[in-house]
Amino acid sequence: MQKKISKLPFKGTPEQAAALQKVIDANKHDSSRLMGVMHEAQNIYGYLPIEVQQVIADGMGVPLEKVYGVATFYAQFSLSPKGEYNISVCLGTACYVKGSGDLMDKLKELLGIDAEECTADGRFSLTACRCIGACGLAPVLTVNDDVYGRLTTDDIPGILAKYGK
Amino acid sequence: MDMVNVKVNGIAVSVPKGSTILEAARAAGVEIPTLCFLKDINEIGACRICVVEATGARGLVTACVYPVAEGMEIQTNTARVQKARKTTLELILSTHEKKCLSCVRSGDCELQKMCKDYGVEDAGMFDGFRPTYELDTSVPHLVRDNNKCILCRRCVAACRQQFVSVIGANDRGIDTHIACAFEKPLSEVPCVSCGQCVVACPTGALTDNDSTADVWAALADPTKHVIVTTAPSIRATLGECFGMPVGTNVEGKMVAALRRLGFEKVFDTNFGADLTILEEAHEFVERVQNKGVLPMITSCSPGWVKFAEYYYPDQLDHLSTCKSPQQMTGAVLKTYYAKKMGIDPKDIVNVSVMPCTAKKFEINRDDQNAAGVPDVDIVITTRELGRMIDRAGILFTSLPDEEFDAPLGDDTGAAVIFGTTGGVMEAALRTANDWLTGKDNKDVEFHEVRGMDGLKEATYNIAGMEIRVAVASGIASANYIMDTIKSGNAPWHFVEIMCCPGGCINGGGQPIQPAAVRNFTDLKALRAKALYDQDAAMTLRKSHDSPVVKKLYEEFFDDGIGGHKAHHCLHTTYVARKKFQ
Ligand code: SF4
Ligand code: SF4
Ligand code: SF4
Numbered sequence: 017m018q019k020k021i022s023k024l025p026f027k028g029t030p031e032q033a034a035a036l037q038k039v040i041d042a043n044k045h046d047s048s049r050l051m052g053v054m055h056e057a058q059n060i061y062g063y064l065p066i067e068v069q070q071v072i073a074d075g076m077g078v079p080l081e082k083v084y085g086v087a088t089f090y091a092q093f094s095l096s097p098k099g100e101y102n103i104s105v106c107l108g109t110a111c112y113v114k115g116s117g118d119l120m121d122k123l124k125e126l127l128g129i130d131a132e133e134c135t136a137d138g139r140f141s142l143t144a145c146r147c148i149g150a151c152g153l154a155p156v157l158t159v160n161d162d163v164y165g166r167l168t169t170d171d172i173p174g175i176l177a178k179y180g181k
Numbered sequence: 182m183d184m185v186n187v188k189v190n191g192i193a194v195s196v197p198k199g200s201t202i203l204e205a206a207r208a209a210g211v212e213i214p215t216l217c218f219l220k221d222i223n224e225i226g227a228c229r230i231c232v233v234e235a236t237g238a239r240g241l242v243t244a245c246v247y248p249v250a251e252g253m254e255i256q257t258n259t260a261r262v263q264k265a266r267k268t269t270l271e272l273i274l275s276t277h278e279k280k281c282l283s284c285v286r287s288g289d290c291e292l293q294k295m296c297k298d299y300g301v302e303d304a305g306m307f308d309g310f311r312p313t314y315e316l317d318t319s320v321p322h323l324v325r326d327n328n329k330c331i332l333c334r335r336c337v338a339a340c341r342q343q344f345v346s347v348i349g350a351n352d353r354g355i356d357t358h359i360a361c362a363f364e365k366p367l368s369e370v371p372c373v374s375c376g377q378c379v380v381a382c383p384t385g386a387l388t389d390n391d392s393t394a395d396v397w398a399a400l401a402d403p404t405k406h407v408i409v410t411t412a413p414s415i416r417a418t419l420g421e422c423f424g425m426p427v428g429t430n431v432e433g434k435m436v437a438a439l440r441r442l443g444f445e446k447v448f449d450t451n452f453g454a455d456l457t458i459l460e461e462a463h464e465f466v467e468r469v470q471n472k473g474v475l476p477m478i479t480s481c482s483p484g485w486v487k488f489a490e491y492y493y494p495d496q497l498d499h500l501s502t503c504k505s506p507q508q509m510t511g512a513v514l515k516t517y518y519a520k521k522m523g524i525d526p527k528d529i530v531n532v533s534v535m536p537c538t539a540k541k542f543e544i545n546r547d548d549q550n551a552a553g554v555p556d557v558d559i560v561i562t563t564r565e566l567g568r569m570i571d572r573a574g575i576l577f578t579s580l581p582d583e584e585f586d587a588p589l590g591d592d593t594g595a596a597v598i599f600g601t602t603g604g605v606m607e608a609a610l611r612t613a614n615d616w617l618t619g620k621d622n623k624d625v626e627f628h629e630v631r632g633m634d635g636l637k638e639a640t641y642n643i644a645g646m647e648i649r650v651a652v653a654s655g656i657a658s659a660n661y662i663m664d665t666i667k668s669g670n671a672p673w674h675f676v677e678i679m680c681c682p683g684g685c686i687n688g689g690g691q692p693i694q695p696a697a698v699r700n701f702t703d704l705k706a707l708r709a710k711a712l713y714d715q716d717a718a719m720t721l722r723k724s725h726d727s728p729v730v731k732k733l734y735e736e737f738f739d740d741g742i743g744g745h746k747a748h749h750c751l752h753t754t755y756v757a758r759k760k761f762q
């Protein structure tokens with residue numbers, strides 16, 4: 017699957033911009049440090065929208081397409097912001113055979129977004145993850161640091177309600 | 182030179198040290214198939230179609246990048262090699278949209294030829310899942326169809342060589358595809374429209390944004406006066422579409438073919454080239470005398486102009502305000518010629534045949550409509566003309582030689598060499614030399630600005646004035662020129678810049694030669710030679726000696742070179758462009 021590009025407006029702060037600039041200034045003499053800079057940028061912003069990639073490209077002296085190519089090649093980079101609550105559904109084998117795919121579908125339906133997207137109000141984002149080592153509880157999902165296990169689709173509205181949905 | 186002795190399929194050859202197996206095989210008269218390899222441009226050894234067996238190597242090695250060693254024995258056709266190549270082809274085909282019947286590259290597609298050679302015939306074998314892609318038709322200069330892309334990355338390398346790098350590989354695994362950052366269409370990124378990616382592509386994934394249907398429609402419309410003009414370099418390349426040797430000058434046959442296609446008048450863009458020299462030389466002298474912005478840079482090449490507008494928007498006053506020869510020719514056709522012939526410019530369809538994909542972009546720029554209608558209506562590339570001639574059943578190679586129509590047919594040698602890097606500079610020097618010395622100088626050749634180097638510099642002493650010039654072709658060299666200007670250290674007075682490496686003879690609209698030819702032939706030098714030979718054989722070799730241009734100033738632009746009337750028709754302006762939309 018191609019990486020999803022968020023359509024949500026960019027909400028970077030001057031503090032974030034200053035932090036990114038500092039990272040770039042420390043690395044711009046060596047374009048082979050591109051990936052490291054992208055990593056730091058993602059830590060600062062939570063994701064890598066065009067506004068951020070453009071600053072990185074200009075700062076590091078590489079074409080924007082090169083930054084984008086790297087961002088879409090490595091799974092660790094995201095083009096979509098994380099919500100206040102990031103819901104991560106395990107699609108590892110154990111969870112999947114116990115129906116985590118259905119959990120994912122239910123979440124998509126209730127939140128009105130696709131996997132790897134964020135709701136327009138910035139509150140919820142949805143991601144798929146590989147095995148988190150809680151197979152005994154399959155199927156499992158996490159909301160930020162909270163873990164929920166042995167779920168059915170009927171449990172989903174209640175979980176969302178806990179976080180104000 | 183240190184030589185190395187090797188054997189290719191048992192044939193002994195001696196090749197320079199450092200040669201690749203591919204080169205050694207060539208020397209032995211053996212062709213090894215390649216897909217990703219383009220000499221000096223894309224040497225990544227990625228597709229593995231070129232694998233061979235070589236002593237001293239454990240597995241199969243990629244001939245395109247593997248260097249030979251003394252005593253090496255190479256086998257290029259063993260059962261093992263053939264099986265490996267066939268498997269590679271089958272993998273490529275498993276994600277390829279196999280539409281040869283309607284594909285414009287059918288017949289000269291490198292993938293198609295290889296599949297035929299290796300007997301990859303079972304089409305049904307590949308009916309599996311494959312990702313599908315929308316076509317990118319957002320720009321006038323090309324169409325990208327990733328369904329036919331084999332990910333050889335030759336286009337990516339060509340774009341990188343042009344210092345533009347707006348395309349690259351996005352995503353990974355089966356989703357890997359060539360596109361722009363954030364999946365933007367080409368129209369929203371700073372692509373300079375050069376078409377170098379198109380001539381690099383081995384398949385039908387990158388093709389002309391074809392305009393031949395519009396030309397056929399105009400030719401079929403009895404209410405239209407349909408004129409064609411051909412750029413200087415077309416005569417040096419069109420023959421390649423019909424299997425003629427690279428560097429054959431086919432001017433006479435080209436004119437004959439255009440007449441047989443039904444164009445009412447067949448003119449030569451060389452006329453506009455001569456005109457450009459007069460206006461540009463005048464502008465240059467004016468800048469020197471009035472302490473205007475120097476160096477002045479030529480503006481004939483729309484890809485270069487677009488590059489400047491995107492990447493050096495604060496330096497645009499270095500560009501000559503002259504329109505390009507294509508646009509000057511068009512402007513004169515729709516004004517002077519229309520008036521002379523008593524035809525309403527609205528009823529004229531002006532088709533130009535260009536070596537250049539960026540010309541398709543140029544006709545829609547602002548300010549390119551001297552008569553209130555577009556100066557040029559349709560641009561087709563050399564390739565598109567070749568296809569029209571094929572469709573019309575004209576047997577090109579057996580055509581007689583014919584001559585361009587008057588009044589825009591008589592040109593000079595100065596105009597002919599516009600088609601190669603250094604040509605515009607040499608033409609301008611010929612005129613400047615005569616004007617400044619007040620003499621009719623017999624020595625008209627300026628060899629320092631000839632040749633295929635990306636950057637050439639020279640200093641001339643003309644009538645006591647020292648003139649320092651530079652000639653750049655390819656955007657990488659253009660970029661160097663602009664950086665130097667920006668830093669305030671540019672020593673030059675006058676600079677010629679062409680977008681494509683080698684100039685128009687190597688333009689993005691020229692016939693596509695397969696890698697098997699490109700890797701072993703200096704296309705640029707051979708094509709350029711055809712133009713220099715024609716120039717040397719001509720009696721009129723200076724733009725200001727062109728009788729047609731002289732007459733034009735007497736009859737139409739009667740306030741002279743650089744006057745108000747000429748300015749209105751023949752000059753233009755530039756805009757700063759935003760890189761990403
Ligand atoms: S790109 Fe080549 S193989 Fe593919 S459809 Fe076109 S001609 Fe056939
Ligand atoms: S037309 Fe030129 S600038 Fe545009 S993508 Fe192709 S090679 Fe790059
Ligand atoms: S578009 Fe053509 S040149 Fe570019 S990667 Fe695909 S097949 Fe190769």
Ligand code: FES
Nearest residue numbers: 226227228229245
């Ligand atoms: S690996 Fe040699 S041509 Fe592609």
